Amino acid sequence: xxxxxNNPGATRRDKLRVTSSLQTPDKVNVxxxxxxxxxxxxxxxxxKTLIIMALAIFVLVVGIxxxxxxxxxxxxxxxxxxYLWGKVWDPVQDIYGAYPFLLGTLLTxxxxxxxxxxxxxxxxxxxxxxxxxxxFSNLLKNVVELIAAIPSVIYxxxxxxVLVPIVRNFELKIGVQPMGVGIFTSSVILSIMVIPYAxxxxxxxxxxxxxxxxxxxYSLGATRWEVIRSIIMPYTKSGLFAGVLLSLxxxxxxxxxxxxxxxxxxxxxxxxxxxxxxMASVIANEFTEAASPVYxxxxxxxxxxxxxxxxxxxxxxxxxxxxFTNE
Amino acid sequence: xxxxxxxxxxxxxxxGANHVVKDVNISIPKxxxxxxxxxxxxxxxxxxxxxxxxxxxxxxxxxxxxxxxxNEDVYDMHPIFVRLKIGMVFQRPNPFPNLSIYxxxxxxxxxxxxxxxxxxxxxxxxxxxxRAALWNEVKDSLHKKGTFLSGxxxxxxxIARAIAMEPEVLLLDEPTSALDPISTASVEELLFExxxxxxxxxxxxxxxxxxxVSDRTAFFYLGELVEYDDTKQMFTNPKDTRTQNYxxxxxx
Numbered sequence: 001x002x003x004x005x006n007n008p009g010a011t012r013r014d015k016l017r018v019t020s021s022l023q024t025p026d027k028v029n030v031x032x033x034x035x036x037x038x039x040x041x042x043x044x045x046x047x048k049t050l051i052i053m054a055l056a057i058f059v060l061v062v063g064i065x066x067x068x069x070x071x072x073x074x075x076x077x078x079x080x081x082x083y084l085w086g087k088v089w090d091p092v093q094d095i096y097g098a099y100p101f102l103l104g105t106l107l108t109x110x111x112x113x114x115x116x117x118x119x120x121x122x123x124x125x126x127x128x129x130x131x132x133x134x135x136f137s138n139l140l141k142n143v144v145e146l147i148a149a150i151p152s153v154i155y156x157x158x159x160x161x162v163l164v165p166i167v168r169n170f171e172l173k174i175g176v177q178p179m180g181v182g183i184f185t186s187s188v189i190l191s192i193m194v195i196p197y198a199x200x201x202x203x204x205x206x207x208x209x210x211x212x213x214x215x216x217x218y219s220l221g222a223t224r225w226e227v228i229r230s231i232i233m234p235y236t237k238s239g240l241f242a243g244v245l246l247s248l249x250x251x252x253x254x255x256x257x258x259x260x261x262x263x264x265x266x267x268x269x270x271x272x273x274x275x276x277x278x279m280a281s282v283i284a285n286e287f288t289e290a291a292s293p294v295y296x297x298x299x300x301x302x303x304x305x306x307x308x309x310x311x312x313x314x315x316x317x318x319x320x321x322x323x324f325t326n327e
Numbered sequence: 328x329x330x331x332x333x334x335x336x337x338x339x340x341x342x343g344a345n346h347v348v349k350d351v352n353i354s355i356p357k358x359x360x361x362x363x364x365x366x367x368x369x370x371x372x373x374x375x376x377x378x379x380x381x382x383x384x385x386x387x388x389x390x391x392x393x394x395x396x397x398n399e400d401v402y403d404m405h406p407i408f409v410r411l412k413i414g415m416v417f418q419r420p421n422p423f424p425n426l427s428i429y430x431x432x433x434x435x436x437x438x439x440x441x442x443x444x445x446x447x448x449x450x451x452x453x454x455x456x457x458r459a460a461l462w463n464e465v466k467d468s469l470h471k472k473g474t475f476l477s478g479x480x481x482x483x484x485x486i487a488r489a490i491a492m493e494p495e496v497l498l499l500d501e502p503t504s505a506l507d508p509i510s511t512a513s514v515e516e517l518l519f520e521x522x523x524x525x526x527x528x529x530x531x532x533x534x535x536x537x538x539x540v541s542d543r544t545a546f547f548y549l550g551e552l553v554e555y556d557d558t559k560q561m562f563t564n565p566k567d568t569r570t571q572n573y574x575x576x577x578x579x
Contacts, residue, residue: 133386212421216485218384219415220435220492221407230438234425 065307072301074294083301089266091286096298098305100268104276105306107183108258109251111272112190117244120195124202124240125228132207141203148196156260159189164261171273181263182275189257194247201243205236238321245317252310255280279306330357332526333378333496338392340373340382347373348390349550355496355543360518360527362541362558364534366573370550371530375498378528379413380406396496411439414489415498419505420481422473422488429469431484432456435492451491458524459487460517479510483517490525497521499529503536515540534574538562546570 075083079096086097123144131137160181167188168180209232217227233240263275264285277285279302290296333355340348348370355361363371376382377390380401394401401409422431432452436443443451452469456462461483465476473484482502489497499518503511518527518540531537537544538558545555546567554561554570565571 210421212417212419213423215381215384215415215417216421216423216488217434217438219379219381219410219417220438220488221411222438223407226438226440230434231423 068300068304068307072297072304075297075301078294079298083298084305087268089282091290091292091295091298094292094294096294098279098302100266101277101279101282101302102305102309104183104262104269105252105278105280105309107269107272107276108186108190108262108278109248111183111187112194112251113244113248115187115191116195116247117198119191120198120243120247121202121240123195123199124206124243125232127199128203128206129224129228129232144196144199147192152193152254152256153260155189155193155257159185159257159261163188167273176271176273179263179273179275181261182273183262183269184272186258186262186278187272189261190251190254193254193257194250197246197250198240198243201246202236202240205239205243206232208239209235242317242321245314245321248313248317249310252313253280253306255284259284279303279309331355332357332397333528334393334395334398336393336395338374338377338390338394340370340377340390341388342373342385343387347550348377351392351552353545353552353555355526355528357526358522358524359542360522360529360540362537362544363528363530363547364532364537364544364573365547365553367532369547371532371547372500374547375500375528375530378496378498379410379415381410381415407439411435411492412494413496413498414492414494416482416485416489416500416502418501420478420485422476422481422484424472424474426473427470428456428465428473428476428484431473432487432491434488455487455491456484458490458520459483460513460520461487477510478506479513482506482510482514486514486517486521490521494525496526496528499527501530501532504532511536534562546573548573 075096078094079086083096083098084102085099086095087099088095088097089100090096123140127137127141127144131140163185164180167182167185168178171178171180213231213235214227217231222230258278259281262277262281264277264281265275266277266282267274269276283299283302283306286295286299290299331354333353335351335353338348338351339346351374363375365371373382377394378401382388382390383406390402396409396412401413422428423434426434429448429452430437432455433443433448436448436451453462453466456465461480464480465484468475473481476484482505486497486502503514506514515536518529521527522542529537529540541558543556544558544561546553546561546565546569548569554565554567556566561570562574565574
């Protein structure tokens with residue numbers, strides 16, 4: 001603009017031409033700039049949305065934690081740390097001890113792991129090493145994954161109608177009180193439910209073993225079993241362990257199926273065939289009848305303990321995986 | 328007459344319907360280095376892997392014809408015995424990452440569940456590493472992981488691992504293709520030493536290497552054994568025009 005103003009010899013027409021010739025590229029630039037500003041704004045908004053959504057998850061977890069802590073304060077005040085190893089759970093007299101349920105949770109979960117791990121590893125090795133492709137492989141893989149997809153109430157039903165009578169007969173034969181329901185039955189149900197976690201993880205790990213390594217062993221005259229034992233297992237041990245840990249996490253928290261077959265008693269289990277309760281099953285079972293505030297608070301504190309147990313087991317697991325991988 | 332150790336009669340190999348090795352007749356004399364060369368995809372590696380029955384480990388891979396080791400068909404033997412008699416070194420060094428150098432060398436014995444006294448193991452380890460020209464470099468770090476070694480050292484470790492089993496034949500599948508020139512030279516030098524005790528069959532797509540290291544050379548083209556002759560003869564006066572074209576660099 002200034003050039004036209006400071007040019008006295010120019011006619012109006014000239015002025016116009018000069019101005020327009022100056023303006024045109026400017027306008028284009030501005031439009032282009034506007035567009036890129038808009039892009040930057042979208043970009044920023046997109047990034048902010050993502051961060052906010054991610055943070056929301058964090059806030060949610062912290063919020064759950066805080067709720068659990070705040071709600072369990074009445075019970076903590078009344079019972080203190082004694083709560084953890086208190087052996088009696090008697091809501092009528094307002095005595096609450098979490099020990100029977102802590103024991104029940106750990107017993108059912110680890111027993112379930114002991115039963116399920118051989119099957120998980122077998123599935124992982126069959127799918128990862130023996131039949132990585134083909135219809136049989138696909139069928140088995142889908143069936144195993146289906147195990148994880150079935151709602152747990154269905155396992156509970158199946159447990160009640162099929163497993164409980166079988167266990168009862170077994171108990172009659174070995175001469176323990178024939179209840180059918182109890183810690184052992186829950187462990188068996190759980191062991192089936194947790195198979196897919198360790199199996200899928202193990203399958204992926206075993207598939208990732210580099211074939212030159214396996215061929216190296218075969219070329220030295222190793223058999224399939226020797227290759228699995230000496231090459232594949234050491235190479236995948238941290239992954240296999242991580243899978244077992246996933247299974248354990250699932251077993252610790254499983255509620256519905258366990259509640260249906262564990263027998264729901266607050267007594268300390270005498271042996272693995274005794275009825276009992278896990279932390280999750282007590283909460284599910286007694287929440288609706290928790291009339292007094294302390295009763296409710298004691299149940300919520302149970303939830304807090306379960307939460308902490310899973311967090312601690314996860315942390316230990318991660319530590320172990322790290323040590324395996326650093327080796 | 329030289330003693331023949333490996334001989335094939337109308338040997339064919341397939342991947343599914345894909346005919347990869349066609350009617351190969353070859354006889355390999357004892358304590359020789361035989362180079363198998365040819366352009367990519369000519370079936371030379373497949374042929375090599377048929378000798379110790381590694382080919383059949385791949386799904387859909389089949390073969391037919393006679394593959395004789397000391398006049399006995401390897402396809403009538405159990406694959407495990409075949410592989411104990413015929414060792415193999417692979418394209419990429421593949422020491423077992425979870426084992427020490429020491430354990431890598433005796434891995435064959437370990438895998439086969441052979442128990443030995445420590446003194447005996449020590450002897451095998453030292454002997455094999457010396458013959459693989461690696462002993463002086465690693466004798467102070469035998470219990471470190473084998474994967475800490477350089478590529479060339481790893482490949483010599485794999486050779487030591489293979490010869491620790493005292494095989495009659497050693498198959499080498501492009502053993503230097505993943506190595507730098509200096510490591511290549513050291514592995515090639517080693518091959519000269521090894522042929523005193525073993526029969527070596529080496530697959531290579533490097534003609535200079537074939538010319539340098541081998542006594543006899545086989546030229547594969549499109550799955551056929553085109554020519555098989557004394558190395559000098561082959562490189563100075565090839566009989567087949569396809570061989571001539573290949574060694575003069577007309578196709579690769």
